[in-house]
Amino acid sequence: MIQRIRTIAFHTFKESVREKVLYNLIVFALLLIGSAVLFASISLGIGRLMLVNLGLSSIAIFGLLMAIFIGIGLVSKEIDRRTIHNILSKPVRRFEFIIGKYLGLMLTLLVNTSIMTGGFYMALYYVERRLGGEDLLPLEAIYFILLQFAIVVGLALLFSCISTPILSAFFTFCLYVIGNFLGDIRWLGQESGSRIFEKVTVLLYYVLPNFSDFQVISQSAHGISVPPFLLTSGTLYALLYVTILISAAILVFEKREF
Amino acid sequence: MLAIETVDLTKDYRVGFWRKRPRRVLDRLSLEVEVGEVFGLLGPNGAGKTTTLKILLGLVFPTAGTARLLERDARDISAHRNVGYLPENPSFYDHLTAQEFMTYAASLFGLSDKARPRQVGRLLEQVGLAESKNLPLRKFSKGMIQRLGIAQALINDPAVIFLDEPMSGLDPVGRREIRNLILRLKENGKTIFFSTHILSDAETLCDRVAILDHGRLRGCGELREILEVGVFSTEIVLEKPSRDAVVALGPFTSSIVRTGDRVRLELRAESDLNEVLAQVVRWNAKLISLNPVRMSLEDYFMERVGEDDTSLSRKSAKVRTESPKSE
Numbered sequence: 357m358i359q360r361i362r363t364i365a366f367h368t369f370k371e372s373v374r375e376k377v378l379y380n381l382i383v384f385a386l387l388l389i390g391s392a393v394l395f396a397s398i399s400l401g402i403g404r405l406m407l408v409n410l411g412l413s414s415i416a417i418f419g420l421l422m423a424i425f426i427g428i429g430l431v432s433k434e435i436d437r438r439t440i441h442n443i444l445s446k447p448v449r450r451f452e453f454i455i456g457k458y459l460g461l462m463l464t465l466l467v468n469t470s471i472m473t474g475g476f477y478m479a480l481y482y483v484e485r486r487l488g489g490e491d492l493l494p495l496e497a498i499y500f501i502l503l504q505f506a507i508v509v510g511l512a513l514l515f516s517c518i519s520t521p522i523l524s525a526f527f528t529f530c531l532y533v534i535g536n537f538l539g540d541i542r543w544l545g546q547e548s549g550s551r552i553f554e555k556v557t558v559l560l561y562y563v564l565p566n567f568s569d570f571q572v573i574s575q576s577a578h579g580i581s582v583p584p585f586l587l588t589s590g591t592l593y594a595l596l597y598v599t600i601l602i603s604a605a606i607l608v609f610e611k612r613e614f
Numbered sequence: 615m616l617a618i619e620t621v622d623l624t625k626d627y628r629v630g631f632w633r634k635r636p637r638r639v640l641d642r643l644s645l646e647v648e649v650g651e652v653f654g655l656l657g658p659n660g661a662g663k664t665t666t667l668k669i670l671l672g673l674v675f676p677t678a679g680t681a682r683l684l685e686r687d688a689r690d691i692s693a694h695r696n697v698g699y700l701p702e703n704p705s706f707y708d709h710l711t712a713q714e715f716m717t718y719a720a721s722l723f724g725l726s727d728k729a730r731p732r733q734v735g736r737l738l739e740q741v742g743l744a745e746s747k748n749l750p751l752r753k754f755s756k757g758m759i760q761r762l763g764i765a766q767a768l769i770n771d772p773a774v775i776f777l778d779e780p781m782s783g784l785d786p787v788g789r790r791e792i793r794n795l796i797l798r799l800k801e802n803g804k805t806i807f808f809s810t811h812i813l814s815d816a817e818t819l820c821d822r823v824a825i826l827d828h829g830r831l832r833g834c835g836e837l838r839e840i841l842e843v844g845v846f847s848t849e850i851v852l853e854k855p856s857r858d859a860v861v862a863l864g865p866f867t868s869s870i871v872r873t874g875d876r877v878r879l880e881l882r883a884e885s886d887l888n889e890v891l892a893q894v895v896r897w898n899a900k901l902i903s904l905n906p907v908r909m910s911l912e913d914y915f916m917e918r919v920g921e922d923d924t925s926l927s928r929k930s931a932k933v934r935t936e937s938p939k940s941e
Contacts, residue, residue, distance in 0.1 A: 359724055363721040364722075367707075367718050370709070371707065392804055437707075438705050439705060439706060441671075442701060442704070443722070444672065445701075445776075446690050446722045446723060446770075447694040447695045447724075448694075448721065522835055613668075613674045
């Protein structure tokens with residue numbers, strides 16, 4: 357089982373890294389990080405703040421685009437091209453296929469995020485001419501960005517099993533945006549005075565993926581460390597949510613006919 | 615031992631947008647295929663051949679009935695270890711080379727690091743793709759993809775091989791090579807279950823055939839038996855016969871066809887054969903061949919499928935004429 361999952365994951369990784377769109381996105385991200393150097397040099401006194409904010413945001417945005425655009429095609433492409441017939445006629449269990457696909461894209465994102473992180477630290481070194489202990493703080497933010505990617509890929513994979521690529525991209529993106537404002541939505545419910553509206557917002561807060569707690573870029577830019585509790589709870593939340601999403605994707609996929 | 619067994623296998627698809635209605639594509643299909651047989655599933659387009667294959671491979675689930683592979687339920691994934699499958703009009707990964715794709719297929723079967731390159735190289739050589747092994751699949755022609763499909767279906771040295779329209783997209787040379795490959799696989803004791811609507815392929819390769827039409831089994835039997843059921847007539851071919859010879863043979867024949875120097879005559883009755891041969895000798899005509907005209911697979915196929923079409927159209931005509939009364 358492990359060997360088949362590894363094979364599918366590695367194949368997915370290979371397929372993803374041969375996508376032209378991936379290289380375009382990496383180049384754009386690195387260009388944006390590079391341009392942050394320019395902004396930093398003209399921002400008196402807040403050069404580092406500017407660079408960290410822009411650099412980490414570029415990693416998050418371009419990584420998110422990769423997660424969505426590659427994630428939505430993970431299963432639907434195999435179905436459209438009918439390559440799924442070839443895979444599932446071999447001794448591959450359907451859940452192995454789904455898990456392998458998920459891990460393959462996560463590996464791709466891990467490698468790409470590492471490349472972009474490398475670019476970010478090169479820019480930081482160029483601006484500061486040195487790298488100190490406080491420069492490790494952005495790594496916490498990058499870890500949180502990766503946790504977000506883990507959930508986004510799970511969402512894209514689930515939608516990829518039940519819908520078309522365009523709708524999958526739309527739903528995943530919408531959930532990502534809503535997930536970033538869940539804290540505000542809940543607050544709005546509490547302030548509205550309507551009990552029903554409040555209950556709905558509480559339900560949404562717990563059911564939809566909550567990305568608002570993963571936003572620590574600004575903290576990192578200001579040199580504030582993420583509390584260990586938040587690191588642990590964020591990790592556990594992402595793990596739980598990804599498990600639920602992949603289980604749902606497997607349930608849907610187990611019933612599909614090809 | 616049975617390699618493949620289906621009992622009352624039925625499949626309904628739900629069609630329609632709002633009010634989904636079941637549409638039966640496979641109707642109580644019962645088949646048995648012995649180990650080592652080459653079995654052909656024949657039928658026109660939409661007969662249910664691919665659905666049958668997909669159910670056997672666990673890609674589609676039956677509505678009713680059972681499907682068994684090597685005496686295990688078709689849904690049992692462990693049965694797939696001994697199965698190879700070539701899908702109809704196969705499509706593989708454009709970004710991979712032939713060698714990478716074969717290695718991927720081999721890894722899914724858990725072939726060891728040592729066995730993998732050996733098996734991949736041997737099969738690519740066998741299907742004539744050794745020289746193209748490093749070419750991306752997007753540059754492959756349809757015929758090359760078909761050959762690669764056959765190679766990947768054999769990567770695990772399977773006991774049962776499913777081939778869905780294996781000759782599709784191949785040129786005459788390719789068809790001959792694949793035909794020979796199937797015959798070699800048969801010699802090695804493999805069970806081959808293939809669907810086709812090209813009857814000449816089935817006639818050359820199959821031990822037994824089943825004819826499927828509108829999801830129903832119309833006939834099943836040994837090809838030898840089917841083709842030896844009856845001698846329709848006898849056909850003789852003469853070279854440069856004189857006009858008098860042809861006139862003399864006329865009363866014994868049902869058709870006379872002249873092609874170049876040769877004349878093909880189909881005899882009315884087998885009992886006239888001795889008299890006809892006497893006439894050939896008498897008129898000093900050169901006898902090229904004398905063959906009994908047997909039932910061809912095409913005749914059998916048309917008899918089974920055509921019969922049903924006639925009965926179906928009769929049935930629908932009856933419904934049309936009866937419906938005004940019921941109103």
